[in-house]
Amino acid sequence: MGKQVIIIGGGGTGVSLFSRLSRVPGISSISIVDPNPIGLGTAFGTTEPFLLCNTSVDVTSMDPDGESDLLRYLAARGWPVHRDDFVPRYLVGQYCRERFLEHRREAEQAGVRVRHHTSKARTVTPVGADGYAVELADGRRLTGTDVLLCQGLDRPVVPDVVREHLGNPALSASVYPVDELRRLPENSRVLVIGSKLAAVDAALILGRARHRVTMASRSGTLPAVRTRLRRSERPRLDASAWNGLSPDSPSLDRDVTRLLLAAVARTGNGTALRRQTSTAERLTERLAEELELARTGRAHWQDAIAEIIQAVNHVSANWRYAARAAVLNRYRSLVARYISAIPVRNAALLLEHLSAGTLSVVPRIPQSVTPAPDGGRGWQVKWAGAPDEHFDHIVCATGYHKPVLDRLPDGTLRLDPTAAKDAVAPYVAGDLRVCDPLTGEPERIWVLGGASHRRTAIVNYLNTAAQQSKAVADRFAAEEPEPTSLAGRPV
Structure with missing residues (x-):
């Protein structure tokens, strides 16, 4: 019969994953659970043309490799865009929506059954030897062999x-x-x-x-202010030293600072960070100076940001959740000002x-x-x-709650739960699979995008979700599909 996949969440992460899974052999059905139209989540669902993405076209793509897929999409429709441009957010919503419809059509022509369930998922419960039941807010119950949690930030x-x-x-x-x-x-x-x-x-x-x-x-x-956020054309970080960082090292903060400053200096041919940023105390003066630095091409730090995001996610992926959270908290101002620049x-x-x-x-x-x-x-x-x-x-304008999971003794996962005495947070493995917190046994449940925050440091970034989608889909593709007859049914 093939795998019956349930994707919970139909925003950019869900569409990125769907576009890859829809081409994987051995999948017979894909159900997407989201109360909103597919592709139009919180981030890109706006109809306001005045609101821009704060990430450039180069990294705002559902394909993490090669030329930006968003760039190809917009250019094919006559938009005069460059990889560095910040485009209106509604265009990315349209891009996600149209890519979903394209891949849905291709999947259905290949015999894959695709359904969109306009509701919210509440729980995921094991059923039988290798299946799951997903309970929806409207009372319906879906069953499948694999569940992929792609909830965005909507609370x-x-x-x-x-x-x-x-x-x-x-x-x-x-x-x-x-x-x-x-x-x-x-x-x-x-x-x-x-x-x-x-x-x-x-x-x-x-x-x-x-x-x-x-x-x-x-x-x-x-x-802070930037003119672009693009992938690095050449490495700026010392990868060997970066990969050797440990959250338990007493010199971690000093080592991180040294590596970041060195990377930023390399982007500006040796220009120190203090000459790429403003130290003005008055907010208006600081904004004016940072705007001028960006406009005149002196904010070189911006060209290290994409590499830094990827490096932070990579090096901290196997750190303990509490240790990762503590380190990120110490660098909160850096993340807020420079990684999330405007x-x-x-x-x-x-x-x-x-x-x-x-x-x-x-x-x-x-x-x-x-x-x-x-x-x-x-x-x-x-x-x-x-x-x-x-x-x-x-x-x-104080942000959104990250998606939360907890696990009841019977194995039920509750999505965005309230407190329960007998519930514990499940363990998320390095391959983004949810595991039994006591035995470590992996489930056929994955977390991606915003839902992966217990394993991935910086998740509110489409390029991160695209990388995760590629890795998970490659894992599915590497698995041996069930043998089928010419009629498409299991032998």
């Missing part, structure tokens, strides 16, 4: 200070979709909690509509709003938030060490 993190007000129309729990922000009354005063990528998107959408925006975060900093266009628009006084960024978060008194519109926000302020609307 927004809501800060404690506003959580009790969820459901209030003057509070947006997430930036996306941005339709809610576009409907705000004219000249609104808006508080955006956060100052990273989602907050930048919110500030640009709101600023374009001439609202007055305050971005608030503990750091009070904005991401395109020059976005930086220029932010600088315009900051210079005009319609945008401000403050290094604090609200102490308390209460509805405006006497039934008034909006919110009264209390700050620690600063005067209270009134805002008409609040937007949470």
Whole structure:
């Protein structure tokens, strides 16, 4: 009969995986579980043409090797694009959607049954000797031989200070979709909690509509500025020294810093990092200087980023989860500023709003938030060490919860679970297979993309998901398929 594959999650990761598995011999059916249209997940499902990817065309591809598949897709449709360009996010959504439809058609012509189930998966339970049952939120039950978890980041993190007000129309729990922000009354005063990528998107959408925006975060900093994010044409990192890093080494931080600085210097023919970045204390001045460095080709550090992401994922793949998390936490500011840098266009628009006084960024978060008194519109926000302020609307731009798995004693995996006394986190092996946490026995369940965060350090990056998809599909292709008759049925 062949393998019956269930892919949970139909965003960029799920489509990247599907496009490869659909061509693997020995698979008789592929079911995709996602409440949204395939290809249009949180990252690329927007219809707003103003929002750009913060990764270039070169690495925003479902194929990690060779020329960017996204570049080929856009060029074939008349888009004048370069591998370094940051394209509107909706174009990547269309790319994912069309590639899925193409590969679905090819798979069905080859006799593979493909189904899209518009629901959310809740649990995965072993059934029989070598099968699994996937329970859906709408009560349906799917069965298959292999389950691949490709859930994206779709549950927004809501800060404690506003959580009790969820459901209030003057509070947006997430930036996306941005339709809610576009409907705000004219000249609104808006508080955006956060100052990273989602907050930048919110500030640009709101600023374009001439609202007055305050971005608030503990750091009070904005991401760095880049003109591209491309794969390295030649190595900059010392691979031997990098691969020898250990989370238990007392000199780890010193060694990592030395290797990173050396790699960045190599991208700029010896130019030190301090000459490629701004040290200005005032945020507006720092943004202006970093924008100028990028525009004039002096932000050489950007050409080491793709290699650094791949190296971090590779070297830390076999570290203990707690050790990996501790190391990443120490480098959180590096990840937030440089790995998640913003395109020059976005930086220029932010600088315009900051210079005009319609945008401000403050290094604090609200102490308390209460509805405006006497039934008034909006919110009264209390700050620690600063005067209270009134805002008409609040937007949470504080990221998304990573997909969580836990395992019950009967082997059931719960997806995005609540706490349970008898549940434990499953072990994820180096090949991304979920294993019994007690015996280490591997299941025919894999985690990819955002769902692989317990094994992979930097997951919110399509190139990472594409590499994982290729590795998993190659594993499937290497397995001996069942012998079949000419009619396509098992012998």
